[in-house]
Amino acid sequence: xxxxxxxxxxxxxxxxxxxxxxxxxxxxxxxxxxxxxxxxxxxxxxxxxxxxxxxxxxxxxxxxxxxxxxxxxxxxxxxxxxxxxxxxxxxxxxxxxxxxxxxxxxxxxxxxxxxxxxxxxxxxxxxxxxxxxxxxxxxxxxxxxxxxxxxxxxxxxxxxxxxxxxxxxxxxxxxxxxxxxxxxxxxxxxxxxxxxxxxxxxxxxxxxxxxxxxxxxxxxxxxxxxxxxxxxxxxxxxxxxxxxxxxxxxxxxxxxxxxxxxxxxxxxxxxxxxxxxxxxxxxxxxxxxxxxxxxxxxxxxxxxxxxxxxxxxxxxxxxxxxxxxxxxxxxxxxxxxxxxxxxxxxxxxxxxxxxxxxxxxxxxxxxxxxxxxxxxxxxxxxxxxxxxxxxxxxxxxxxxxxxxxxxxxxxxxxxxxxxxxxxxxxxxxxxxxxxxxxxxxxxxxxxxxxxxxxxxxxxxxxx
Amino acid sequence: xxxxxxxxxxxxxxxxxxxxxxxxxxxxxxxxxxxxxxxxxxxxxxxxxxxxxxxxxxxxxxxxxxxxxxxxxxxxxxxxxxxxxxxxxxxxxxxxxxxxxxxxxxxxxxxxxxxxxxxxxxxxxxxxxxxxxxxxxxxxxxxxxxxxxxxxxxxxxxxxxxxxxxxxxxxxxxxxxxxxxxxxxxxxxxxxxxxxxxxxxxxxxxxxxxxxxxxxxxxxxxxxxxxxxxxxxxxxxxxxxxxxxxxxxxxxxxxxxxxxxxxxxxxxxxxxxxxxxxxxxxxxxxxxxxxxxxxxxxxxxxxxxxxxxxxxxxxxxxxxxxxxxxxxxxxxxxxxxxxxxxxxxxxxxxxxxxxxxxxxxxxxxxxxxxxxxxxxxxxxxxxxxxxxxxxxxxxxxxxxxxxxxxxxxxxxxxxxxxxxxxxxxxxxxxxxxxxxxxxxxxxxxxxxxxxxxxxxxxxxxxx
Numbered sequence: 001x002x003x004x005x006x007x008x009x010x011x012x013x014x015x016x017x018x019x020x021x022x023x024x025x026x027x028x029x030x031x032x033x034x035x036x037x038x039x040x041x042x043x044x045x046x047x048x049x050x051x052x053x054x055x056x057x058x059x060x061x062x063x064x065x066x067x068x069x070x071x072x073x074x075x076x077x078x079x080x081x082x083x084x085x086x087x088x089x090x091x092x093x094x095x096x097x098x099x100x101x102x103x104x105x106x107x108x109x110x111x112x113x114x115x116x117x118x119x120x121x122x123x124x125x126x127x128x129x130x131x132x133x134x135x136x137x138x139x140x141x142x143x144x145x146x147x148x149x150x151x152x153x154x155x156x157x158x159x160x161x162x163x164x165x166x167x168x169x170x171x172x173x174x175x176x177x178x179x180x181x182x183x184x185x186x187x188x189x190x191x192x193x194x195x196x197x198x199x200x201x202x203x204x205x206x207x208x209x210x211x212x213x214x215x216x217x218x219x220x221x222x223x224x225x226x227x228x229x230x231x232x233x234x235x236x237x238x239x240x241x242x243x244x245x246x247x248x249x250x251x252x253x254x255x256x257x258x259x260x261x262x263x264x265x266x267x268x269x270x271x272x273x274x275x276x277x278x279x280x281x282x283x284x285x286x287x288x289x290x291x292x293x294x295x296x297x298x299x300x301x302x303x304x305x306x307x308x309x310x311x312x313x314x315x316x317x318x319x320x321x322x323x324x325x326x327x328x329x330x331x332x333x334x335x336x337x338x339x340x341x342x343x344x345x346x347x348x349x350x351x352x353x354x355x356x357x358x359x360x361x362x363x364x365x366x367x368x369x370x371x372x373x374x375x376x377x378x379x380x381x382x383x384x385x386x387x388x389x390x391x392x393x394x395x396x397x398x399x400x401x402x403x404x405x406x407x408x409x410x411x412x413x414x415x416x417x418x419x420x421x422x423x424x425x426x427x428x429x430x431x432x433x434x435x436x437x438x439x440x441x442x443x444x445x446x447x448x449x450x451x452x453x454x455x456x457x458x459x460x461x462x463x
Numbered sequence: 464x465x466x467x468x469x470x471x472x473x474x475x476x477x478x479x480x481x482x483x484x485x486x487x488x489x490x491x492x493x494x495x496x497x498x499x500x501x502x503x504x505x506x507x508x509x510x511x512x513x514x515x516x517x518x519x520x521x522x523x524x525x526x527x528x529x530x531x532x533x534x535x536x537x538x539x540x541x542x543x544x545x546x547x548x549x550x551x552x553x554x555x556x557x558x559x560x561x562x563x564x565x566x567x568x569x570x571x572x573x574x575x576x577x578x579x580x581x582x583x584x585x586x587x588x589x590x591x592x593x594x595x596x597x598x599x600x601x602x603x604x605x606x607x608x609x610x611x612x613x614x615x616x617x618x619x620x621x622x623x624x625x626x627x628x629x630x631x632x633x634x635x636x637x638x639x640x641x642x643x644x645x646x647x648x649x650x651x652x653x654x655x656x657x658x659x660x661x662x663x664x665x666x667x668x669x670x671x672x673x674x675x676x677x678x679x680x681x682x683x684x685x686x687x688x689x690x691x692x693x694x695x696x697x698x699x700x701x702x703x704x705x706x707x708x709x710x711x712x713x714x715x716x717x718x719x720x721x722x723x724x725x726x727x728x729x730x731x732x733x734x735x736x737x738x739x740x741x742x743x744x745x746x747x748x749x750x751x752x753x754x755x756x757x758x759x760x761x762x763x764x765x766x767x768x769x770x771x772x773x774x775x776x777x778x779x780x781x782x783x784x785x786x787x788x789x790x791x792x793x794x795x796x797x798x799x800x801x802x803x804x805x806x807x808x809x810x811x812x813x814x815x816x817x818x819x820x821x822x823x824x825x826x827x828x829x830x831x832x833x834x835x836x837x838x839x840x841x842x843x844x845x846x847x848x849x850x851x852x853x854x855x856x857x858x859x860x861x862x863x864x865x866x867x868x869x870x871x872x873x874x875x876x877x878x879x880x881x882x883x884x885x886x887x888x889x890x891x892x893x894x895x896x897x898x899x900x901x902x903x904x905x906x907x908x909x910x911x912x913x914x915x916x917x918x919x920x921x922x923x924x925x926x
Contacts, residue, residue: 111816192881200663416651450913
C-alpha cells in the first residue's frame with residue numbers, strides 16, 4: 001500500500017499549446033476537471049493530471065498520444081473513474097485522455113452474437129442498446145463502468161461463473177500504442193490460433209501498454225427462463241460450503257454471490273430491503289424453463305443440506321432487477337454505513353477448495369481488528385471482496401486496515417490464489433503483484449519496456 | 464506457402480560436447496532420430512535438427528536452453544510431432560528438445576477441477592489418468608497430441624463450442640525462457656486481474672517465446688448424461704444452415720461437426736462404417752438426462768427443418784466412442800483415400816453468419832479444381848478444415864492446391880475471420896498472418912525481439 005513518489009515534471013508548455021490547438025475546448029486544464037480525473041472510487045488520494053483531453057475518436061486518441069510521445073509526457077486513459085486501485089492517478093503528471101465521449105455502439109450482429117463499441121460505452125448503455133435484440137452483455141462490475149475501462153482492468157462481476165470475464169468476452173480490440181500508432185487485434189472469428197494473443201495481452205494491462213479505443217465483444221442470448229433466490233445460512237462456513245458443493249456437483253449457476261451479515265445489514269439499509277441479517281447467498285439460474293427448474297431444485301437441495309433458511313424466490317424481472325441492483329450497490333451501501341468514510345476495497349481469488357478457509361480466517365481477523373469491513377463475493381469463482389470502511393484522518397485505523405489487507409492477500413497467495421480477482425493492480429497492489437509473480441514480473445517489465453520504451457503510458461501502474 | 468531459406472550454421476562442436484556431457488544417452492545425433500524430429504504430419508518437408516535432447520524435467524529444459532543460448536544455437540520444442548504447419552522444422556538448424564519423456568501427471572484436484580501435468584502428457588493419457596475421478600479434459604485435436612504442444616499451438620477440437628480451447632483451459636504454465644530461466648505464470652485461481660496475461664501470451668506462441676514444460680489445466684465434470692447423433696442433409700448449405708440456426712437459438716451443444724460427402728466416404732472406408740455419403744453433421748449433447756433430451760429435441764427439430772434424414776443416435780459409451788474416434792481419424796482417413804499421398808491440411812474460422820457462404824464458395828472452388836480435398840469442420844465455432852490430398856511429386860497439382868488454399872484463407876479474412884482456427888502458423892502461414900494482422904504484426908515482432916533477443920527460440924516460426 002506504499003505510495004509511489006510523485007515526480008511531477010513541470011507542465012510542458014509546448015505540448016499544452018499543441019493540445020489546445022488541436023482540441024479546442026475539448027482540452028481542459030481547469031483545476032476541478034483535473035482533480036476529477038485524478039481520483040477513482042477508492043481511498044487512494046487524488047493525484048490530478050496536468051490537463052484533460054476529451055477524445056471523440058480513435059484518431060483523436062492517436063493524435064493526443066503522438067503529441068504526448070513527442071514531448072515524452074505521460075498519458076492516462078480515463079473512462080468513468082470507477083477503478084479501485086488508483087489506476088487513474090497521474091503519478092508522474094501528464095495528460096488524462098477522457099474516453100467518455102467515445103460512446104457509440106458501432107455495429108451489432110445478432111446473427112453472430114457480437115458487437116463493436118467505442119471504449120466509452122458503459123455496460124448499462126450497451127445493454128439498453130441491445131434491448132430489442134434478445135441479446136445481452138453479461139459482465140457487470142458493481143459500477144456502470146465503461147467497456148474500455150472494464151477491458152483494461154480485466155473486470156468481471158456476478159455473471160463470471162457462467163459467462164466468463166472480460167478476458168473471455170473480448171474478441172478483438174483497437175488500441176493506440178505508445179508512439180500514437182493504431183493497431184487492431186483479433187478478428188470476429190470465435191477462436192483463432194493465429195499468432196500471439198495481443199487481445200489478451202491488452203486486456204488487463206490497465207492502460208500501460210496501449211489505450212483501448214474500440215472493442216468487439218461477445219454477446220449472449222437472453223435465456224428463455226431466469227430465476228433468482230436469496231437464502232440465509234447459520235454460519236459463514238455453511239454458506240461457503242454450500243457454494244463449493246454446488247460448483248463441484250456441476251450446477252451451471254449463472255450467479256452465486258455471498259454477502260456476510262455486515263454487508264446484508266448495509267444492503268438492507270441502503271436499498272430498503274429486509275433480508276435476514278445473516279451470512280447470505282444470492283443465486284440466479286439461466287436456461288430453459290425445465291433446466292432452470294432443475295438447477296434451482298439441485299441448488300436448493302444443497303443449500304438445505306447446509307442449513308439454509310428464509311428462501312426467497314424472484315422470477316419476475318422487476319424483482320430480480322431490484323435484487324441485483326442491491327447487490328451491485330453493495331460497495332456504496334458499505335460506504336453509507338459510515339458517513340464521510342472512504343473505502344479501502346480489496347479482492348482476492350482462491351481455488352474453490354480453499355475458499356471456506358480463506359473467508360473464515362479473514363472474518364476472524366476482521367472481528368479481532370474491530371474494523372468495519374463488510375464482505376461480499378463472487379464465490380462461484382472463489383473470488384471475494386472486503387471493504388474496509390475508514391476514516392482516512394485516523395492514521396492508526398488506516399494502518400490497521402492495511403496490515404489486515406496485506407495478511408488477506410498473502411493468505412490468498414499461500415493458498416494458490418491471486419492478489420486480485422477483478423480489481424486490478426493500479427499502484428495499490430504493485431508490491432503484491434511482485435509477490436504473486438516471482439520472476440514472471442521481469443517478463444512483464446520486459447514487455448512494458450519493449451512496447452513503451454519511454455514509459456509514457458500510465459506510468460507507475462502494474463509493473 | 465513459400466519456403467523459408469534454411470540457413471544452417473555448422474554444427475557447434477562445443478555445444479554438442481556439452482549436451483552429450485550433460486545428458487549422456489539422452490542426447491542423440493543419429494540421423495533417423497534427427498529426421499523424425501524435423502517433420503510433422505503435414506506436407507512440409509523434413510528439416511532435421513542437428514541433435515535431439517530428451518528432457519525429463521523443467522530443470523533439464525532450462526539447462527539445455529541455457530547451453531544453446533550461450534552458443535546462440537536454436538532450440539525447437541518437440542512433443543508428439545503432430546503439428547500441421549511445420550512447427551518442428553529446424554529451419555536454422557539447432558537442437559530439438561523432445562518433451563515426450565516429461566509425461567507425469569503431477570497433481571489432480573477433484574475439488575478444484577484442475578490438474579498439473581508435465582508438457583509431454585498426451586490428451587488421451589490425461590483422460591485415462593482421470594478415469595476414476597468423474598472428471599475429464601475436453602480439448603481434443605485429431606491427434607493424441609501432447610498437452611504442451613496443444614498449448615503452444617492454441618489447439619482446440621470438437622468440444623470447443625462448449626468447453627473452449629486451450630486458451631480457455633490453461634490456468635497457468637511453467638516455461639523456460641530464451642536465457643534458460645524458469646518462470647511460472649498464472650495461479651490456481653479461476654480468474655485474476657493481476658498483471659499482464661503471460662499465460663495467454665505463451666499459449667499459441669508455438670515455442671517462439673518460451674518452452675512450455677508444465678501446465679495447470681481446468682477439468683470438467685463428466686456430464687450425467689451424453690447423447691450423440693449423426694444425420695445427413697440434402698446439401699452442404701442445408702447442413703451448415705442447420706448449424707447456424709442451432710447456435711443462434713442457443714442450444715448448448717457439446718459438439719457439432721460437419722463432414723462433407725468426400726470426407727464421409729473416407730471415414731466409412733477407413734473406420735468401416737456405413738453412413739450415407741452426403742453432407743453430414745455429428746452432434747453431441749451433455750447435461751442432465753432432462754437437459755440432454757431437451758437439447759436433442761431442439762437440435763433434431765432444427766435439423767429436420769433443414770431436410771435432415773437418416774438420423775442415427777448413440778447413447779451407449781462404446782457407440783459414442785466409435786463415432787468420435789472415426790471423427791478424430793478423419794485426417795488419416797482422408798490420406799488413406801490415396802495411398803502414398805501427403806496432406807496439405809488447412810483450417811480457417813469465420814463469423815458464423817458467413818460460414819455457409821465460406822463453405823459453399825470453397826466447395827465450388829474444389830469441385831472446379833478436380834483436386835481431392837475432403838472437408839470437415841468444428842462448425843459450431845465457424846471453424847472448418849480442408850485437406851488437399853496430394854502427390855507431392857506432381858508440382859502442378861501442388862501449385863493448384865496452394866492457389867486454392869490461398870484463396871480460401873483470403874476469403875475467410877475478407878469475411879472477418881482468421882487464417883487459422885486451431886492449426887497455428889508455423890512457417891506455412893506466416894505470410895497469411897501478416898495479411899490478417901496488419902500493423903499488429905509489428906507488435907508481435909517487438910515482443911519476440913524483447914523476449915528472445917538472439918532469436919534462438921524456434922526461429923522462423925510465427926513472426
